[in-house]
Amino acid sequence: MQAPFHPNFSASTVRGMGRKRARSAAKNVFAAGFAPCLPVGMRETFMRRAIELARIHMHNKDGGPFGAVIVQDGEIIAEGWNEVASTNDPTAHAEVMAIRRACRRIGSFELRGAELYTSCEPCPMCLAAAYWARVGTIYCASTREDAAAHQFDDDLIYREIALPIPERTIPMVMEVLRPEAQAVFDEWDRMPDKVPY
Numbered sequence: 204m205q206a207p208f209h210p211n212f213s214a215s216t217v218r219g220m221g222r223k224r225a226r227s228a229a230k231n232v233f234a235a236g237f238a239p240c241l242p243v244g245m246r247e248t249f250m251r252r253a254i255e256l257a258r259i260h261m262h263n264k265d266g267g268p269f270g271a272v273i274v275q276d277g278e279i280i281a282e283g284w285n286e287v288a289s290t291n292d293p294t295a296h297a298e299v300m301a302i303r304r305a306c307r308r309i310g311s312f313e314l315r316g317a318e319l320y321t322s323c324e325p326c327p328m329c330l331a332a333a334y335w336a337r338v339g340t341i342y343c344a345s346t347r348e349d350a351a352a353h354q355f356d357d358d359l360i361y362r363e364i365a366l367p368i369p370e371r372t373i374p375m376v377m378e379v380l381r382p383e384a385q386a387v388f389d390e391w392d393r394m395p396d397k398v399p400y
């Protein structure tokens with residue numbers, strides 16, 4: 204367990220005094236009544252939890268090594284981890300699971316102002332989910348290149364999205380029964396009691 208971050212103890216200060224001394228000095232500062240954590244240190248605390256979830260649930264064989272937490276007003280309101288293998292759900296990524304739990308918990312389909320901490324840069328699906336949820340900020344530990352180096356497809360999907368539709372791996376056949384589908388949009392427009400989002 205590392206000492207929590209404190210503004211009085213910058214990285215260089217900690218290096219200078221040695222970890223052990225810095226830790227006990229930090230403890231004294233907290234005992235003296237300083238706020239126990241400030242933003243940068245809190246980020247590390249939340250990210251450490253996301254990484255911990257990745258490790259725990261990977262060893263539980265729930266899925267791949269990915270964890271995420273949703274934070275609102277300085278508090279974790281939901282946690283998620285990859286459950287693809289254990290639930291046979293290819294969309295059960297850590298970020299999606301955390302977003303679902305957070306939304307259920309607060310009773311809203313929006314997480315405005317919330318922070319998403321994820322042990323790895325989100326794949327396009329999870330990034331899109333964060334946009335749909337109107338998450339405020341996303342913090343990442345590993346990058347998509349790190350994931351690709353361990354055979355996770357995130358980077359491939361990012362590259363696919365950037366391609367024109369005809370050049371993508373999965374063929375997409377456009378405009379099948381387009382007018383019939385458009386009619387549903389028209390009905391939506393006319394619905395007086397719809398819930399827009």
Ligand SMILES: [Zn+2]
Nearest residue numbers: 296326328329
């Ligand atoms: Zn994902």
